[in-house]
Amino acid sequence: MIAEVLTIGDELLTGNTIDSNSAYIAQRLTERGYWVRRITTVGDDVGEIMSVIREILNRKPSVLVISGGLGPTHDDVTMLAVAKALGRDLVLCEDCLERIKQFYEELHRNGLIDDPTLNEARKKMAYLPEGATPLENTEGAAPGAYIEYEGVKIFVLPGMPREMKAMLEREVLPRIGERKFIQKKFLAEITDESKLAPILNEAIERFRVKIHSSPKGFGKFIGIIIFAEDEAKVKEVVEFMEGKGIRFMEGW
Amino acid sequence: MIAEVLTIGDELLTGNTIDSNSAYIAQRLTERGYWVRRITTVGDDVGEIMSVIREILNRKPSVLVISGGLGPTHDDVTMLAVAKALGRDLVLCEDCLERIKQFYEELHRNGLIDDPTLNEARKKMAYLPEGATPLENTEGAAPGAYIEYEGVKIFVLPGMPREMKAMLEREVLPRIGERKFIQKKFLAEITDESKLAPILNEAIERFRVKIHSSPKGFGKFIGIIIFAEDEAKVKEVVEFMEGKGIRFMEGW
Incomplete structure (x- = not known):
């Protein structure tokens, strides 16, 4: 089960914002048993977003999560770019428009904005690619969209972390x-790292889990992350590897 | 002047590490007047890294900065993948090997490692793509590499933030x-954001600067970032836009 993540925003490409959204999305997908193969970031540019979406769809992931560029301003062009990439029109979602209207009226009642009117910029957010299922935004104005396209589940989410999450x-x-993975981190004490790789590979095949390893310190320890369906499975993997001479410490 | 950034590491794709490197690199490139068009993240996989490097080279950026996967462990495969993507061999850099030897000897003298021997894993780091210029790592063992390839300046850097920076x-x-850009952030008070776009575009053309805008709060303020060669140029741009009725506040 392969997934890809696409984050959108000029502020990410100038380094003014660190892209924590993609890590959050990747973590949640990983916990569900997906392998996130690639994360891509592009700016608020219709042509560039279209290109990258087409490239991703050509790689046929099971899931594509897109985040950013759904707001009311002129540089929020993600829904338009998604529609164009899929060869679809943007169409008005009446329920979304009603929801946006209520959202701004509530902001106005609470004194957060001067004018609750549904101007063009705010209305824009109610347009989704034809055939999309709107996704409710409990924390902001712009709805998201869910589209199944040639076997790929595409989700389009806002860029504000609170809304996205x-x-x-x-x-x-x-x-x-429904499949859920947990991950447990360990330090493995080892002096010859080349001996570890075949043991890892054997454990991955035997227990059908995912294991990542990465060096910690200056080569004395290897950080090990085991992704498995439950704690019992993690324990089995650890015991198997200990039987092969690897010494584990919990921690990281 | 277009640039791309490629970060490499399984830990980024599982969400265990937030990729702050790409933001740092993007910011420094932006300050030099480059437009970072795309940031891509892939895992420690030779085939995947090769594919993405070839895709990036086909887009012909002026600069490609790659970060991650230069260490001594089995999953550090970046240099191999770069060499393969360019159709080159990995060749031993004698100076690099000597530098790595000294690095581990010093760690050993300082009591940080038990064994200073140049084993295969450590030697691996001294192999660079044929024709590459080694880049000195003042903070760690693995050298980087600089390669000019069909008009693209390719830089391969470590993934540890301290070493990379x-x-x-x-x-x-x-x-x-040598070209340097500064960036200044402002809040523009504006009620109708659609009036802002043509003024921004006029300023961009007239002063040959870069300007980003993004909404702040609920539409009452627009965050404006002006990228220009110096403070005087920023002031010119601000005065021009104020003359068109935009009210600026410093801050963000």
Whole structure:
């Protein structure tokens, strides 16, 4: 089960914002048993977003999560670019428009904005690619979108972390399967790292888990992350590897 | 002047590490007047790294900065993948080997490692793609590499932020030109954001600067970042836009 993540925003490409969204999305997908193969970041540019979406769809992942560029301003062009990449029109989602109207009226009642009117910029957010299922934004104005396209589940989420996270939990994760992975981190004490690789590979095949390893310190320790369905499975893997002479410490 | 950034590491794709390197690299490139068009992250996989490097080279950026996967462990495969993507062999850099030897001897003298021997894993780091210029790592063992390939300046840097930053400053920035941009952030008070876009575009053309805008709060303010060669140029741009009725506040 392969997934890809696409984050969108000029502020990411100038280094003004560190892209923590992609790590969050990748972590949640990994916990569901997906292998995130690639994360891509592009700016708020219709042509560039279209190109990268087409490239990703050609690689046929099971899931594509897109985040950023759904707001009311002129540089929020993600929905338009998604529609164009899929050869679809943008169409008005009446329910979304009503929801956006209520959202701004509530902001106005709470004194956060001067004018609750649905101007063009705010209305723009109610347009989704034809055939998309709207995803509810409990934390902001712009709805997301869910589109199945040639076997790829495409989710389009806002870029504001609070809005993105809420939508990911409520609207995305329930649609991508029930399988859950936990991850446990260990330090393995080892002097010859080349001996570790075959043992890791044997454990991966035997227990059908995912294991990552990376050096810690100056080669005395190897950080090991075991991704498995439950704690019992992690324990089995650890015992198997200890039987092969690897010494584990919990921690990282 | 287009640039791309490629970060490499399984830990980025599982969300265990937030990729702050790409933001740092993008910021420094932006300050030098480059437009970072795309940031890509892939795992420690030779085939995947090769594919993405070839895709990037086909887009013909002026500069490609790669970070991650230069260490001594089995999953550090970046140099091999770079060599393969360019159709070159990996060849031993004798100076690099000597430098690595000294590095581990010093760690040993300082009691940080038990064994200073240049084993295969450590020697591996001294192999660079044929024709590459080694880049000095003042903070760690693995050298980086600089390769000019069909008009693209390719820099291969370590993934440890401390090592990457030092190498970027000392070895990369001096090789990519003297032009420097500063960036200043402002809040523009505006009620109708659609009026802003044509003014921004006029300023960009007239003063040959870069300007980004993004919404702040709920549409009352627009965050504006002006990238220009110096403070005087920023002031000119601000005065021009104020003359068109935009009210600026410093801050963000």
